[in-house]
Amino acid sequence: MANKPSIPKGTRDFLPEQSLKRQFIFDTARQVFQSYGYVPIETPAMENLDTLLGKYGEEGDKLIYKILNNGDYLSKASDEKIEARDSQGLSMEISDRALRYDLTVPFARFVVQNQNELSFPFKRYQIQPVWRADRPQKGRYREFYQCDVDVIGSNSLLNEAELLCIIDDVFNQLGLGDVTIRINNRKILSGIAESAGLSGYFQEMTVAIDKLDKIGVDGVKQEMIRNGLPEAGVKKALNLIKLKGEPFGTLKMLAGAVTGAEEAYKGMEEVRSLLRALPEAVREKVELDLTLARGLNYYTGAIIEVGHPDFPSSICGGGRYDDLTGIFGLTGMSGVGVSLGADRIYDLMEAKDLFPKSIKASSEVLFVNFGDAEAMQCLKLAADLRSEGISAEVYPDGAKMKKQMKYADDKGVRVVIIVGEEELKNGMTAVKNMATGDQELVAQKELTSFILQTLR
RNA sequence: GUGGUUGUAGCUCAGUUGGUUAGAGCGCCUGAUUGUGGUUCAGGAGGUCGUGGGUUCGAGACCCAUCUUCCACCCCA
Known part of the structure; x- marks a missing residue:
């Protein structure tokens, strides 16, 4: 044996004990999902490239693993692109398929394709690996599992409430009852942008404020101004976003400040309804965080992120997307879902020694x-x-x-x-x-x- | 993708301004105990110092490249 064998960067082998522990997480999640009437589906590891492209923003597209076509693919590629060393353009011509980047977009494709077999609202869960060509870090892999739970075909906010209950159940059962569930609503953010005169800069604004806990108010302000947002608007928006504390009170103060922004009122009403629909035990853990934005641009309503004080990045995230299936030709299908980061939950539970001892046998x-x-x-x-x-x-x-x-x-x-x-x-x-x-x-x-x- | 960081035994790590035979703890194997694990005692095996080049009389140490690890940015589970 000349060279020691190895596996690609950002991927891992799982030894029996690790596998058993991972299965413990999956089994716990599965059992909770099913207790709320969600059913499992599976989709292929690879999708057609055009199914995935453009769904995750420009940055996201770069992180999609493309699969090289079989056969004599270079003969079909254009000479200009090869000459110009245009990797980006060339990859479109020599790759028709890609590894899935998440479970949500394939799910949207699945719903459109199988719509006649499904009855709506359709509640499904899906536990499968996804691949991202990201730089690996701790809790950040190139191949990792997502546990997605989504409801599609229902506008009711009861779905959001149910998902929060599911999250709470799963984490309680895993011994992670001390998670913090942060929620927000994109409509509120959009209303804030509107009333601050930043309507055209919504995307830039959300990306910047998402970093607030990391780089601070001044950092966010600088980034927004650097990206060309008008300073007066930036100041106003940041003042609104800073509001914190008891959610109903926060909403009241916000309502007084965003006069005229219809969208924001809608969002605020949604948050109120959602909070009211939650059982007391869950509501206690939920915190309205106006700085929560989330980069994925298909979210349109509620957004959710779950964190833990002992872990640097989020362990669960999701939200409402009003028209995800629209790009695949099926309009008027609203969905909401969350994704549990099984690998991060594993790392966290390992660090806190939360796996049952009996798991080894x-x-x-x-x-x-x-x-x-x-x-x-x-x-x-x-x-x-x-x-x-x-x-x-x-x-x-x-x-x-x-x-x-x-x-x-x-x-x-x-x-x-x-x-x-x-x-x-x-x-x-x-x-x-x-x-x-x-x-x-x-x-x-x-x-x-x-x-x-x-x-x- | 940009900048930085890490790599020495199965694991966690020592290894002086470049100097002869690269160490420790844990783990592993054998025996004390041919019908008894975990504890104890005695002994033993295991390293092309990530890989490939280079500098040097001499490289684990210095230089270059590459892979890997982790970190920041970016983005996210």
Whole structure:
């Protein structure tokens, strides 16, 4: 072996223990989603390139992994683009497919394509990997999983409320009850822009204020002015956005300040309705943050982001998009959804040691192998245990006892069962509890009920 | 994509202004215990110092390139 094998930057292998922990997160999420009536779907890892392009902004397009066409793709490419070293233009001609960048746009495509098979409102969840050609950092990978939950085909704000409840349920079950859920509404932001005379600069404004907690008010102000926004408007907008505290009071103050901006009032009413629809326990965690903007430009109403005090970036985000399917030819379909960042949640839970200890055990019972005759009997006993829902395995080789015991210990097996020559003759087993070290003789006939009693 | 940072045993890290045979802890393997893990004791294996070039009598250390890690920007889960 000349070179050590490796995997691409920003991708990872998952060892058994990591995989089990990841599955724990997915299983928890799945179970909560299904308890609210959401159903699973899957879409292909690759989409047609034009399905994805233009949906994530100019920056987003650059981060899409394009798949090189098969065959003699260069013969079809134009000479000018090759001559000019125009990578951007050339890539359009030699690539027709791309890896999906998120789950939301493929979902929109899915809805349009399968609209006749679906009944609306359609509530689905989707847990699959996505790929981004980003520079990797901590909590930032080139291949990572998203858990998306969306409702499409309903304008009701009850959907937003339900999603917040789902988020709360999932994080509570994972032991992350101390998350902060921040919400805002793009209509409010748009109204603020309007009343500050920045209507034409909405995109620039949202991008800048999204960084407020990072670069501070002055930093945001400078960035906005540098991008050509009129200074007077910038000042006014920033003053409004700074409002903080109890949400209903904040909205009241804001209402007095944005006179005439119809859009903002609509947004404020939406936020009020949403908050009223939330159970008390969830509302307590929700904070109205007017500085929350989110870059993805398809959001049109509520926007949601979940953070944790011990983690630098958001672990969940989403919002309402009024017309995502419009670009695929199906108009009037409003949707709202959130995306859980499974990999970040994993990193956070690992750092806080929140995974249950029992997650390590792959089987609860191990039979020591003493040779063919003994192993045959063990296979039967193991099958009996399995039929009672106890996971059991027989060590495959007649290795040294010490080695087999160590294997059991490493794997986190809770009970080791020893059937040697003596036991085989007498119809007995020696049952060893690995936690206490105690060992006792149990008749083979009574083994299953004895194990059930010890383990359950 | 821009700027910076990191890489030494399976893991976490030492390694002086360039100097001979590159170390530690943990883990791993063997034995004490051929029917008993986790604890204890004794012993052992494991490194082309990320990779490729260069400077030098001599490079783990200096220079260049490249890959990787992490960070900031950008953007985001």
